[in-house]
Amino acid sequence: MSDHMYDVVVIGAGPVGENVADRVVQGGLSAAIVERELVGGECSYWACMPTKALLRSTAALRAARQVSGSREAVTGGVDVAAVLRRRDSFASHWKDDGQVSWLDSAGIKLYRGQGRISSARVVEVTDESGMVTSLTARHAVVVATGSAALLPDLPGLREASPWSSREAAAATTVPGRLAIIGGGVVASEMATAFAALGSAVTLMARDGVLPLAEPHAGVQVTESLREAGVSVRLGAEAGAVKRDGDGTVHITLTTGEVVEADEVLVAVGRTPNTQDIGLDAVGLTPGDWLTVDDTLRVIGDDGELLADGWLYAAGDVNRRVLLTHQGKYQARAVGDAIVARAQGEAVDDSQWGRHVATADERAVPQVIFTEPEIASVGLTAAAAEAAGIRIRVVDYDLGAIAGSALHAEGYRGHARMVVDEDRKVIVGFTLVGPDVAELLHAATIAVVGEVSIDRLWHAVPAYPTVSEVWLRLLEAYGR
Numbered sequence: 001m002s003d004h005m006y007d008v009v010v011i012g013a014g015p016v017g018e019n020v021a022d023r024v025v026q027g028g029l030s031a032a033i034v035e036r037e038l039v040g041g042e043c044s045y046w047a048c049m050p051t052k053a054l055l056r057s058t059a060a061l062r063a064a065r066q067v068s069g070s071r072e073a074v075t076g077g078v079d080v081a082a083v084l085r086r087r088d089s090f091a092s093h094w095k096d097d098g099q100v101s102w103l104d105s106a107g108i109k110l111y112r113g114q115g116r117i118s119s120a121r122v123v124e125v126t127d128e129s130g131m132v133t134s135l136t137a138r139h140a141v142v143v144a145t146g147s148a149a150l151l152p153d154l155p156g157l158r159e160a161s162p163w164s165s166r167e168a169a170a171a172t173t174v175p176g177r178l179a180i181i182g183g184g185v186v187a188s189e190m191a192t193a194f195a196a197l198g199s200a201v202t203l204m205a206r207d208g209v210l211p212l213a214e215p216h217a218g219v220q221v222t223e224s225l226r227e228a229g230v231s232v233r234l235g236a237e238a239g240a241v242k243r244d245g246d247g248t249v250h251i252t253l254t255t256g257e258v259v260e261a262d263e264v265l266v267a268v269g270r271t272p273n274t275q276d277i278g279l280d281a282v283g284l285t286p287g288d289w290l291t292v293d294d295t296l297r298v299i300g301d302d303g304e305l306l307a308d309g310w311l312y313a314a315g316d317v318n319r320r321v322l323l324t325h326q327g328k329y330q331a332r333a334v335g336d337a338i339v340a341r342a343q344g345e346a347v348d349d350s351q352w353g354r355h356v357a358t359a360d361e362r363a364v365p366q367v368i369f370t371e372p373e374i375a376s377v378g379l380t381a382a383a384a385e386a387a388g389i390r391i392r393v394v395d396y397d398l399g400a401i402a403g404s405a406l407h408a409e410g411y412r413g414h415a416r417m418v419v420d421e422d423r424k425v426i427v428g429f430t431l432v433g434p435d436v437a438e439l440l441h442a443a444t445i446a447v448v449g450e451v452s453i454d455r456l457w458h459a460v461p462a463y464p465t466v467s468e469v470w471l472r473l474l475e476a477y478g479r
Helices: 015-026 041-045 048-064 080-090 097-106 165-169 185-196 215-227 324-342 381-386 402-407 436-448 466-478
Strands: 002-011 031-035 109-112 114-119 122-126 132-143 147-149 177-181 200-205 231-234 238-243 249-253 258-261 263-266 270-272 311-313 365-368 373-378 391-397 414-420 425-433
Touching: 002 015, 002 114, 015 031, 015 041, 015 097, 015 324, 041 048, 048 080, 048 165, 048 185, 097 109, 114 132, 132 324, 165 185, 165 263, 177 185, 177 249, 177 258, 185 200, 185 215, 185 365, 200 258, 215 231, 215 373, 215 414, 215 425, 249 263, 311 324, 365 436, 373 436, 381 391, 381 414, 381 425, 391 466, 402 466, 414 466, 425 436, 436 466
Parallel strands: 002 031, 002 132, 031 109, 132 311, 177 200, 177 263, 200 231
Antiparallel strands: 114 122, 122 132, 147 270, 238 249, 249 258, 365 373, 373 425, 391 414, 414 425
8 A cells, every 4th residue: 555645635536526626726735636437527428518418409400490591591400420429529538538637737636546535534545456545635635426316216127227317418329219207407408308319208207397496497398398299297106117128118107007118217316426435434324415514524423523624525425506516616615715724714604705605505506408498596486485585576478578589489488586575685586498598697696696676777788688588577576
């Protein structure tokens, strides 16, 4: 065994771990990062980038067909092989050379293998050959191992070799029939993608389509999926799965009905990648999500800060928000907090302070790349009411905006803002419609900045853009 010492050791070289390491190095500390798979993590190879590449080509084709003049220029359908090639390029052909090169340029040392905490501030890395390298952290160990797709305990499911989000994102062929168990973001996006690429898709959404979004958003996506030929089974629950010798998958619903497909994608949630990282060595339970304080230091099962606060957890693994951009936001806070503590500086852990991730609770932005897109930030109306906030909900038909009519013929969409009536600030905002993703950041700034409704009247939207919906919402609020 060889031994090495660094100021900070990060387990997990996905976007969260990379950002933690980069932040501490920029702060003057040394950092090592441990990765058992590909540097760049889930987002780069099996989630954000490849899935959006699968969706983008058909979305662009759909957009061209929604405008006279460009519609007439479209003479063919989507080129599936070209879509998959483009997807491959955005996944870097599942090679991490470029990301490894970036680590080198940033001064971050990479150790490939399985990282396990063996004692306080010590991480042992076992590589493919079985060689063990011991890394000691002077100041902090950061767990950024992310999450994996959850497979429910359904009879026959594992034996049927189902797709998870990884197999869907990296698919080399488009199945003739695709069954999807689940109705959340992954399920809805992949139903959108594979239906557009030619699959006959059946979506079994036990709890509805996008149940955590504003209800009208789920309704509009459901309608759009059905218009695209997707068989959406609301309330359908899988009871058992079996794959025949010829490859056909049979999903038996709890009602006794059987759905047949060539592949089945299971998208019902995530589980933390903490099973084999040595949590038991520090009194934590392997396989559990990690609980953290406001500066993302790990809290033990007794509710107290673990040891002297040397262990941190950022990204999916702490279950605060399972989104890449929010994990990177946490990473910046973690990195800066570690540097401050290492250098004996004050830690700003006040609300919206530099070393905390307040937005995780108050202003999480998310885009769901279905047709139509859903862009949201902050609280839904239901969540705000549950939090005890006295709210007013303002809705507006996004298709009634002049800019929307120019953007696409027959534009269908909806905008909702949720206002805290006591403070007169927006606490939630949801947009549904074609290409609304690029409108989201304005709403995020309004929520994070707690900009008053009175001040927003002075933020004049350019005409004729879809952003004019801000003016219409304020007018509706003032009535």
